[in-house]
Amino acid sequence: MNEQTATNLTEVERARRVALAVQDVSKTYGATRALDRVSLEVTGGAIHGLMGGNGSGKSTLIKMLAGVVTPDEGRLSLKGGWIDARSHTPARAKASGLHFVHQQNSTFPDLTVAENLALGRGFESTAVKSINWHAQKARARQVLDRFEIDVAADAHLVRLSPAAQMMVAIARALQDQDDTDERGVLVLDEPTASLPKHEVDVLLTALRRYAADGQTIIYVSHRLEEVTAITNEVTVLRNGCVASRLTGAEISHDTLVAGITGSSPSSKQGGSRRSNDVIASRVHLSQSAGFRETALTLSRRTPNGTTDERLLVRAGEIVGIAGLLGSGRSRMLKQIFGATPRDDFDVTVRSGTVPPSDMRTAMKRGLAFVPENRLREAALPELSIAENLSITSLSEHSRVGWIRPARERKAAQRLINEFGVRAPSTRAPLTALSGGNQQKVILARWLQRRPDVLLLDEPTQGVDIGARNEIHELVRAAASAGTAVLVVSSDFGELAALAQRAVVVSGGEVVDSVDGPLTEDILNDIVYAQEKAL
Template sequence: MRTTGLSKTFAGTTVLRNANLEVRRGEVHALLGGNGSGKSTLIKLLAGVYRADAGGRIEVQGVCADADEWSPSMARSGGLHFVHQDPAVFGALTVAENLAIGRGFVCTATGRVNWPATRRRTAQILERFSLDVSPDTLVAELRPADRTMLAIARALQDQEGAHDGVLVLDEPTASLPAWEVEILLAALRKYAAAGQTIVYVSHRLSEVLELADRVTVLRDGAQVATRETRNLTEEQLVELIVGRGLDRVFPERSERVSNDVVLSVRGLIAGPLRGIDLDLHRGEILGVAGLLGSGRSALLRALFGDLLMTAGQIQLAGQAYRPSRPARAMKAGIAMVPEDRGTEALFGSLSVRENLSASVVARYWARARLQHRREHLDARSLVEAYDVRPASDQSIAGTLSGGNQQKIVMARWLRRDPLVLLLDEPTQGVDVQARADIYEHVRRAVAAGTAVLLVTSDFEELAHVADRAVVVREGRVAAEVSGAELDPHRLTELSYLFKETTA
């Protein structure tokens, strides 16, 4: 596959400039870039969803055309297959039914579905793609990694050769937990070893270096490099993507954390929590490490009043605090950015302005009317301050990239100047540039006195960002680390230990 001189302009703004992408047959080629880099636009041009500006060319397996004439039918003829972050499988249908969608069911002479033949064909496809599931299993019952692998199998099932065509994977692991990621990567390694050509879009650089043969990096709409991965480190990739080194991605820690305890928790029991004790200081980022199911996210939900607290004592700014519901937590000065941005944080069908105003809407009511001009001016200011792209408060929030959506959610809560900010996986599904921007704003809030409780599965990120960390196991704080011990390897070790460890 080869593209030359691809460009795309929206409303006078050039978002992709003369991009060249050459993918060799049988290689895994990673396409990287930050928010606004143009990688999503490039993918949509390849799919024929967008029509490119005049002047470029696209060639895929013998199908060649001017870029401004490329269409979805040409993409299909060239053997391009796309699987996105949301794999678009149908949970209420079986595996066999999902595979038949788009291809058609095996039917009898009378036009009825031949279910035995459909199941046999499905079993052959599942065996080909090493998917150990039954044709009759409901897709809703599959693991997330298996749902993604099913989407890949559906996309590639009609290739004439076992590994013809080009498989384009757009952020396939963004919402998967670590162990599910490894399952998917193992399958992709197998496909690649057998000769499948893969274009891999991801913000997880460790995966890219492990899986890809070469990388192409876009920045600000332009191609900045194409390199062999065997000669690259993660630090070098970061510098290519954001234009600065890894040491500048994460902001510097506070020079001195206050001794003032803002949040004190003793014996907290709620859901899976079995007696949490911790103190959070003003101007501190306290990391919470732990494995999936350890109770780390439940801790944040309990503090925000989203999970019923059945025992324990909490003091907030020296006063007794009992989080009975989120509205009370907000009134007390607590803000929360939840893990599931799409369903629990963002109003995808509303504008950026409406999303930004959601936490402070009462500010804009005067004389029984909503002050739209003031709301609009404030939203424009926040869009600029948080570098949301495109820089319009009128854009529909759900159409923006994951990184820009998360910036909107962060801006919505930080504009309240919270006393305590609860962050649950705040950089999940965002690229390295957006990650740097998000933590820069968090550090500014911390410098102004906000205290932060941070949950993240990325222990390297936690070690860079947190001033101190606690490790949660089986609903209890099992260890506390700081200083030299605040290290990703030590956090991993403590998370997997089964014997209680004291601080």
């Protein structure tokens, strides 16, 4: 065997091991280069991490793989055959064995597991074309057994744990993949974004099992600890380009941070003083006012006519709300703000009481609320960045009832600069921004009102480490200027990093409190101890 033949055999063997390859793919939107000659190789049976900051090109690359975005140039190889990436379509993606479970889960919580699985491929039917429920449940049980998901086929999805719901979504995506054929590629986009820590561990264990059985997985996540724990290889994107490729022992917290941000973790220490100074100038509390006066009180009326204080937050304090999914933690924030009815407790702020189900009065009383699902509950996606910023302060940009666009855009540009929003212009739609920059727009929208109380629900869900640090800095700056902050997060590490103390919520009630200094382990231990006791 000559050297050339040996080289050719090596290339053939390598090609057989590569389940998916992308070569020199580019995509431009106007003046923005979303992907710049990106190349990627995913080894068959590996868990391949795809990482990068918001705006790095991850979403564009995933959409290209799904066939819903057409690149300007490049090639794509699935199961060994190269095609022009511009000819890739959703139908070809499916036929080639590409399966996707997106961050916004498309399962239906009010339907059963069997019904959710059927929506992925069609219902079993009788000879007269009615649904054969017996056959449908039997087939669902086969799928559940195959993926080792210990739930009942007739259980409603809403009653399952978050990890089990995600595994059902994965099983639905892969259910028609024949075990005897070459496995396809499963793309998971932020699968743990809303999962608490113990549920993350359950899901990661399942994914390791699937990969050991030969399933190739592309794992997209902002959570560095998960990527270091589960992946065999990683591709990091930055500014539309491949910043680094890592395998095996090369994958570490520091190498991932360096790839994502372009600098070592140590260079990020210390933060920026600018946003602290800017926000302090925008918040009306002065140092002389003192930060220890009570800014928010939740109290419950007892049968004997006394008042039982459930929660008290002082000016300048950041208080975390810890609890498992379904504990009522998010509902509590909505009740405080008046977005959800309440009748079992009273809300008092420095300017007076806040009536239930009255968001307008809550805003007048100095409350601000950033909900968990920004796209559905906070953003106006098709409106411009300027319009999204001005929606909470229209009176400042209007005259005799008419909006003054020039004034609105000028104010928006000032906020963009002050809050470090990376945006092409104030006229661009909010959807043109990355997730982290969208979240900073929502924060800026509220902080320009100089709130007494800021309610945050999952403030960094689905954003990269750079944006997460910037958002944390903005929150700390608001608190240092006197705003009381009440924050909910599924990531107890985030609560430990942000909050001076925390309360534990279960069943919509405050059942415990934890004074600082906080750690993720302390919060985990207390939350699960409370759940076990209840």
